[in-house]
Amino acid sequence: MSKKILIVDDLHPTFKEEAIKLGFEVDDEPQITRAETLAKIKDYVGIAVRTKFRIDAEIFEAANQLKFIARAGAGLDNIDVKLAGEKGIKLINAPEGNCDAVGEHAVGLLLSLMNNFRRADMEIRNGIWDREGNRGYELKGKKVGIVGYGHMGQSFAQKLAGFGVDVMAYDKYKTGFSDKFAREVSMEEIVKHSDVLSLHIPLTTETKQMVDDEYFYHFKKPIFFINTARGEIVNTQAVLKYIKEGKILGAGLDVLEAEKFPNLSGQTWYRELSENQKVILTPHVGGWTFDSYRKISEVLVEKLKSL
Numbered sequence: 001m002s003k004k005i006l007i008v009d010d011l012h013p014t015f016k017e018e019a020i021k022l023g024f025e026v027d028d029e030p031q032i033t034r035a036e037t038l039a040k041i042k043d044y045v046g047i048a049v050r051t052k053f054r055i056d057a058e059i060f061e062a063a064n065q066l067k068f069i070a071r072a073g074a075g076l077d078n079i080d081v082k083l084a085g086e087k088g089i090k091l092i093n094a095p096e097g098n099c100d101a102v103g104e105h106a107v108g109l110l111l112s113l114m115n116n117f118r119r120a121d122m123e124i125r126n127g128i129w130d131r132e133g134n135r136g137y138e139l140k141g142k143k144v145g146i147v148g149y150g151h152m153g154q155s156f157a158q159k160l161a162g163f164g165v166d167v168m169a170y171d172k173y174k175t176g177f178s179d180k181f182a183r184e185v186s187m188e189e190i191v192k193h194s195d196v197l198s199l200h201i202p203l204t205t206e207t208k209q210m211v212d213d214e215y216f217y218h219f220k221k222p223i224f225f226i227n228t229a230r231g232e233i234v235n236t237q238a239v240l241k242y243i244k245e246g247k248i249l250g251a252g253l254d255v256l257e258a259e260k261f262p263n264l265s266g267q268t269w270y271r272e273l274s275e276n277q278k279v280i281l282t283p284h285v286g287g288w289t290f291d292s293y294r295k296i297s298e299v300l301v302e303k304l305k306s307l
């Protein structure tokens, strides 16, 4: 039986090098299309992916030798996890490789919002010197609400140590997880006390559009809102509405409901979002740093060894 792995996305070369040492034959084809993958996947026991295309029934149909999927990253929303399980195909991912990047990015977005970095920078470039309009807020003494306390949520909490904040975390699927970085609370407490809301949950059928008008409505205090998870979890129109009403003081979004151009520019909310001074946008790079590029592959190889 062949022991071949097909890499269909851009992975650090260490993955290929180490997989070869484990006895695999590895085809590294980051430019491969979905159609080309479908045509040749039958020869492979493993596929290494990021988020270029969906790993779904059609792929599984064509991949009759497939034993494992190696997701070079955290999110599994582009993989039909249930079907993979039914077919006995193992799944490994590498949130440990990019959680530091995400945690730091979330802190960066938050500090940028609280200190008006975007607005201030733009103004000075346009000849405006406005100190009063750019007065910021301090993190110290604030209550930070984390929704989802997996690798990403924990990393964000860790990075906040030292800012003198009260870090509260809620996770629908976990209890008893209070640690020195965050204390476990109910969702009601997050809603009641948070000055900051940061999402660290996966995109699933359950979480799709979960953070909508109604969700924000219940928050008692004005919040800074951070999303480094998945854009489809959040209703962007609701974010814009609450920014207008002052309930959201600023939104730092690394992920959007629709991503990449031209898809993005076709969205009704795109113009309003991109012109809003209280919004900071980054192109889904929270987990994608020069450092995480390598770490993700290292983690994945370790997991490959114990498959």
Ligand SMILES: O=C(O)C(=O)COP(=O)(O)O
Residues within 6 Å of the ligand: 050, 051, 052, 072, 073, 074, 075, 076, 098, 287, 288
């Ligand atoms: O690891 C994740 O979940 C990410 O969002 C990174 O996505 P990517 O693999 O860079 O397309």
